[in-house]
Amino acid sequence: MKLTWSQRVGVVLFGVFVLVAVFGPVVSTISPFAIDASRLLPPSSDYWLGTNAIGQDxxxxxxxxxxxxxxxxLMVAIISTLISVSLGLLAGYSRRLDPLLNGLANMLLVLPSLLLILIVASFTGGGTWQLILTLGLLTWPGYMKLIRASVLSLKEREFIRLAQMYHASTGYILFRHLLPFIWPLIRAKFVLSFGSAVAAEASLSFLGIGDPSSVSWGKMLQDAFSRTQTFITDAWLWMIVPPALAIMIVTVALALIGESKMTGNRFAAALNRKASRVVPVKEMERKTGCEEPCVDGAALGCHLAADDQQPAAIVVRDLQVTYGAKTIIHPISFEVKMGSITSLVGESGSGKTTMARTIYGLVPHISVSGTVMIDGHHIYLRDEPCTMQRWVDAAYIFQDPRNSFNPIMTIGRQFYETMRLQSSKEQKHAAAVAALAEVQLGAHVMNLYPHQLSGGMLSRALIALALVNKPKVLIADEPTGALDPIVKREVFDLLVHKVKEHHMTLLLITHDIPAALHISDEMIVLQDGVQVQGEQKQLYLGQGKRLYPQYG
Known part of the structure; x- marks a missing residue:
């Protein structure tokens, strides 16, 4: 990380005092407790800062x-930061632990912290470690709540959901995906806790609450202010100024180290999420009947036709999705045949994305009724976990590839996370490079971060990621929606080509009806969460082709 000029100044100032603490006793051979000089001596070659009221150097x-x-x-900062980070991660990620941990933090925040520290420190004897533990255990709630709020936002990101569906352990998600995101908060917490602990130790020692058997800057001030001779003579110049100046310089140095204009901006950008879209839902009768055999050359026969001998890769029976009192997807049934391309089309807000997410298992079980199967695996079983291996049995391409990649991990590391067919890192690297080459991307992309790729390159990388394990089923939710028309056509054609090359089953969600008619074996039309069939379906597809003739 590149340091600003203020941070460099802070590091230099703080480094000077670290060197003093480490090597100072080597230079100063006189014991700090030795009384072997006259009282209140001014600075000299023998006593660089003079002596105090009892003749100590x-x-x-x-x-x-x-x-x-x-x-x-240092110890207070480590203890307080560890508690803040660990409890913040657990509270933000675990719904069960959140009420308990958040309630504990709220309780400690309500109590007057200084008074609580004084009471606890007074009754624990005032030793160094008693003071460290007191400060460390009572200064974590504020940043813990900030970390909790960040984790609550981050865990809703799509790459976290994908890691959960891929059966990644809680510890892996916390330490590999969430912890790097909150590093700016951890860094700020550590630096601020360090500075606060230095000031708190000096304050408590000045009040007489400290280890009487050790010397500290606060104890030096307490000793100086307790002597009447300090202010009668010029002794305050060397008894009070050096420790007070040292405390001030260290706290200012730590404040400068913690200052960074870019930290807040980067963290805010990392937490930036696309605003969710609220779509009004209308009640509509479910239409029945079988579609016409074909529309403009595309095979649009009945989805459940018995004469088709191809096995079904995706089976949907009486599927209904309800959020609260609103029905988003009305009961629908269809099948997607093995090796076929089926397009799911409809207006914005018709429920296409909800349908795709439901099929892949991204919707909470409580909102779903009916049966969904992918390659024979039940997606929504009430009492048993889903046996489908995501990225292996089926893969999902989201609308916005930037929300699908972890922005603080390289493309290569994210490929390695999804690959289970290769055992060694060399095999994984070779397979990932080969997958990138299939989508016209070089091996150097493995070492890049998502923000270093353009929209088209990132879409290609996501396609390569979805294809690297050669899944049997691929669900693509408007994979070219954020691209310009020329790149959109290239990526669209590339996706279809690779699906056919690897004999995969593709469920494509798209607004490009002419393109869908051109490449699809089956078409499913949704309108307000209801499957449109018969003449109304043909009318909708015909209107779409007239409105979007570029693929005709």
């Missing part, structure tokens, strides 16, 4: 105190 106390203060700050 202030420079020795300053460098040894740096160890205590920085060590306390």
């Amino acid at each position: 202030i420079f020795s106390q300053l460098v040894h105190g740096a160890r205590t203060t920085l060590y306390t700050g």
